[in-house]
Amino acid sequence: MAQIRIENVRKEFGAFVAVRSSTFTIEDGEFFMLLGPSGCGKTTTLRMMAGLELPTSGQIYIDGEEVGMKPASQRDIAFVFQMFALYPHMNVGRNMSYPLLSQGMSKSDAQKKVIEVARILGIEDILNKPVGGLSGGDRQRVALGRAIVREPKAFFMDEPLGALDAEFREHMAEELRALHDRMGATTVYVTHDQLEALQMGDKIVVMNHGVVEQFGKPQDIYDWPATKFVAGFIGSPAMNFLDFEGMIGSGANSVDLSGHKVTVPRTRQGAKGKLTLGVRPEHIHFNDKSEYRGSVIATEYLGTTQIVTLKTPNGEVKARVPSHVSVTRDERIGLEFDARTLSVFEADKGHVLVSEANEGVLNHG
Amino acid sequence: MSFSVTEASSRQKWFAGILVVGYALITMLPLFWIIATGFKSSPDAIAYPPKIVFEPTVEGYVNLFTTQTRLSSDAAVSAPQDLPWYENLVRKKGMTIVGPSRFSERFFNSVIIGFGSTFFAIVLGTAAAYAFSRFKVPLKDDLLFFILSTRMMPPIAVAIPIFLMFRYLGLNDTHAGMILLYTAVNLSLSVWLINGFIDEIPIEYEEAALIDGYTRFQAFYKVVLPQAATGIASTAIFCLIFAWNEYAFAVLLTSGTAQTAPPFIPTIIGVGGQDWPAVAAGATLFLLPVMVFTILLRKHLLRGITFGAVRK
Numbered sequence: 001m002a003q004i005r006i007e008n009v010r011k012e013f014g015a016f017v018a019v020r021s022s023t024f025t026i027e028d029g030e031f032f033m034l035l036g037p038s039g040c041g042k043t044t045t046l047r048m049m050a051g052l053e054l055p056t057s058g059q060i061y062i063d064g065e066e067v068g069m070k071p072a073s074q075r076d077i078a079f080v081f082q083m084f085a086l087y088p089h090m091n092v093g094r095n096m097s098y099p100l101l102s103q104g105m106s107k108s109d110a111q112k113k114v115i116e117v118a119r120i121l122g123i124e125d126i127l128n129k130p131v132g133g134l135s136g137g138d139r140q141r142v143a144l145g146r147a148i149v150r151e152p153k154a155f156f157m158d159e160p161l162g163a164l165d166a167e168f169r170e171h172m173a174e175e176l177r178a179l180h181d182r183m184g185a186t187t188v189y190v191t192h193d194q195l196e197a198l199q200m201g202d203k204i205v206v207m208n209h210g211v212v213e214q215f216g217k218p219q220d221i222y223d224w225p226a227t228k229f230v231a232g233f234i235g236s237p238a239m240n241f242l243d244f245e246g247m248i249g250s251g252a253n254s255v256d257l258s259g260h261k262v263t264v265p266r267t268r269q270g271a272k273g274k275l276t277l278g279v280r281p282e283h284i285h286f287n288d289k290s291e292y293r294g295s296v297i298a299t300e301y302l303g304t305t306q307i308v309t310l311k312t313p314n315g316e317v318k319a320r321v322p323s324h325v326s327v328t329r330d331e332r333i334g335l336e337f338d339a340r341t342l343s344v345f346e347a348d349k350g351h352v353l354v355s356e357a358n359e360g361v362l363n364h365g
Numbered sequence: 366m367s368f369s370v371t372e373a374s375s376r377q378k379w380f381a382g383i384l385v386v387g388y389a390l391i392t393m394l395p396l397f398w399i400i401a402t403g404f405k406s407s408p409d410a411i412a413y414p415p416k417i418v419f420e421p422t423v424e425g426y427v428n429l430f431t432t433q434t435r436l437s438s439d440a441a442v443s444a445p446q447d448l449p450w451y452e453n454l455v456r457k458k459g460m461t462i463v464g465p466s467r468f469s470e471r472f473f474n475s476v477i478i479g480f481g482s483t484f485f486a487i488v489l490g491t492a493a494a495y496a497f498s499r500f501k502v503p504l505k506d507d508l509l510f511f512i513l514s515t516r517m518m519p520p521i522a523v524a525i526p527i528f529l530m531f532r533y534l535g536l537n538d539t540h541a542g543m544i545l546l547y548t549a550v551n552l553s554l555s556v557w558l559i560n561g562f563i564d565e566i567p568i569e570y571e572e573a574a575l576i577d578g579y580t581r582f583q584a585f586y587k588v589v590l591p592q593a594a595t596g597i598a599s600t601a602i603f604c605l606i607f608a609w610n611e612y613a614f615a616v617l618l619t620s621g622t623a624q625t626a627p628p629f630i631p632t633i634i635g636v637g638g639q640d641w642p643a644v645a646a647g648a649t650l651f652l653l654p655v656m657v658f659t660i661l662l663r664k665h666l667l668r669g670i671t672f673g674a675v676r677k
Contacts, residue, residue, distance in 0.1 A: 050576060051575075051576075052572050052575065052576075071575065071580075072572070072575040072576045073575055073576070073577075073578045073579060073580060077576065078576060079572070079573065079576040081569045081572070081573060083567065083569060085567065085569035085570050085572065085573040086573075087570060087573070087574075087588060088570075088592060089591045089592060098574075098577050099576075099577035099578055102577055102578035102579050102583075103578055146573075146577070150577075150578075
C-alpha cells in the first residue's frame with residue numbers, strides 16, 4: 001500500500017525517446033489507468049515503475065523511497081503480464097507460491113497463504129493442475145493470485161485483459177475492480193482501451209508520443225480535455241472538431257462559426273488564427289430554429305440512441321440523438337450546441353483555451 | 366464420398382509406407398550386418414556366399430577384449446581341465462590368452478572425451494546463447510555469424526595448424542587436448558541451436574521471476590533452464606555424436622594414453638590376421654551408448670532438427 005510519484009521521468013532507447021519527462025502522482029489505494037495508443041510510452045512507463053527498465057533520467061518514488069535504479073526484485077511490487085507469464089513448468093499452486101518462497105517463507109506457510117488467496121479468487125480446485133490446460137480466465141486468476149499472494153506495495157498490470165475473449169473481458173474487469181476495492185492496494189493499469197479506462201479507473205493518465213497529455217479523474221478528462229488528442233482519443237464516437245478561422249478575446253463568451261454566433265464558456269485566454277471548436281456528440285441537439293445547419297450523410301442505430309453523421313460548413317460532425325427522432329438522408333437539420341460543454345482548441349498546437357468551465361480541471365493537473 | 370485436401374488417400378499411404386520401410390531397410394542393413402558379424406566365427410565372417418544363417422559365437426568379443434599368443438604343443442597337452450569358458454574358446458584355435466587388450470581403455474577414453482567435451486560445449490554454449498538472446502551485445506549479428514563461420518569449412522582443414530599448436534603446447538595425446546578441441550568445434554553448433562531455443566522462450570517468464578523477488582541468475586537457473594532443457598538435451602546429443610564418432614583428429618593427435626575408440630578399432634585388424642568378428646564386435650559396442658541415448662531422446666532430437674520451423 002503506497003503512494004507512487006513519477007518525477008520528470010524520461011526513457012530513451014538509442015535515438016528513440018519512448019517517454020519524455022513524465023510527472024504524475026498515484027495516491028495510495030488508487031486504481032490508476034495509464035491510457036494511450038500503442039507506442040505512446042505507457043508500457044515503458046509502467047516497466048520503469050516496476051524496475052524492468054531503468055529510466056534515462058528522473059525519479060520514481062514508491063512509498064516515499066526513491067527506487068529509480070533499484071532492481072525489480074527489491075521494489076516489493078507485483079506485475080501482471082498481458083500474456084500472464086505463468087511459469088509453464090510448474091502447477092498452479094507452485095506458480096502462486098513462487099514469490100513467497102523467494103522471500104524465504106517456509107513451504108507450509110506459503111501453502112497456507114496460497115490456499116487463502118485461491119479461496120478469494122475461487123481457484124482452490126485447480127491448485128494441483130498444470131497451467132498449460134487452463135482457460136484464459138483461470139490463467140488470469142492464477143496470474144492475479146501470484147500477484148496478490150505476497151501483499152506487495154503496489155500492483156502493476158500491463159493490459160491484463162488484452163488476451164481474453166470480448167465477452168469474458170467485461171466479467172474479468174468487474175472482478176478486478178471488485179478485488180481492488182476489497183484489497184485497497186495501489187494499482188497501476190496500462191490499457192489502450194479508453195472504455196476500460198473510464199469504466200475501471202479512479203484516475204487516468206492519457207499519454208501520446210511519450211508525453212503525458214492529461215491526468216485526472218475519468219469524468220474531468222472526458223468533459224474537459226486538455227488537448228485535441230485527448231478529446232479525440234476518449235469517447236466513442238470521439239469529440240467533434242469544427243475548424244474555423246477567427247479570433248477570440250480573453251473574457252469573450254462566443255465564437256464566430258461560419259457567420260453563426262456560438263456561445264461558449266467564458267474564456268480566460270485569447271487566441272486568433274486557426275481554431276477548433278470541440279463538441280461531444282451528445283451535446284449536439286436538433287433544433288429547426290437554429291440557422292447553423294448540416295445535411296444528413298448517414299445514421300447508425302445503437303438501440304436507445306442513434307449516431308447521425310452530418311455535413312456542416314465546418315466539416316463532418318456526429319450527433320448522438322434519441323432513436324425515436326426520425327431523420328432521412330440529405331435532410332438539412334438545424335444544429336444547436338450545449339453552450340456549457342464546449343471547448344475551444346488552438347488548431348495547430350492542439351491545446352485547449354482555458355475558460356471558466358475547464359480551468360478547475362486543468363489547473364490541478 | 367468425402368474428399369480431403371490434406372489427408373492422404375489410402376494408396377498414397379501405402380506408397381509412403383513402402384518408401385519408409387524400404388529406406389529403413391537400406392540404412393539399417395549395414396548396422397545389422399555389423400552386429401551379426403560380431404557373433405560369427407572367423408571363417409563364417411569371410412564365407413562366400415555370405416552366410417545369413419550361422420552358428421553364433423562370442424569369439425569375436427573375446428578376441429576384442431584380450432591379447433593372445435599361439436599355444437606351444439606341449440603346453441596344450443599339460444593344460445589343466447578347469448579352464449574358464451573364454452580360455453577354452455581360444456584354445457580351440459590353438460591360442461591362449463595372455464592378458465586384456467586395450468579396448469576397454471580406449472573405450473573409456475572415448476567416454477571421457479566425448480562426454481567431457483559435450484559438457485563444456487553445452488555449458489559454454491548455453492551461457493553464450495543466453496547472453497546473445499537476452500542482452501544487448503555490441504555487434505551481435507556479426508559475432509553470431511563469426512561463430513557460425515567456424516563451421517563452414519571441414520574442421521580437418523585446419524588439422525596441420527592444430528597439430529603444430531598441440532605439439533607446442535604439449536597437448537598431443539592428452540585428454541585435456543582432445544576435450545578442448547571437440548569443445549571448440551562443437552561450440553558454434555551449441556551456441557546457434559541453444560540461442561534458437563532460448564529465443565523461443567518469452568522474456569516475460571524471467572521478468573515475472575525478477576518481480577517475484579529472484580535475482581537474474583536465479584531467474585535464468587529456475588525459469589529459463591527448465592524450459593530450454595529439451596532443446597539443450599537435443600543439442601547435447603548432436604555434440605556427443607560428433608565427438609564420439611570423430612576419427613580424423615583422433616588419428617592425428619592421439620596414439621596412446623588419450624586414444625579414443627575410433628582410431629583403435631581398425632588396429633585390431635592387424636593383430637593375428639584379419640579378425641573381422643572382433644572389429645565388428647568393437648564397432649557394435651562402440652555404437653551402443655549413442656544408440657541408447659538417441660532412442661531415449663528421439664522426440665527431442667526431432668524437435669531439435671526442425672526447431673524454429675513452426676511458430677507456436
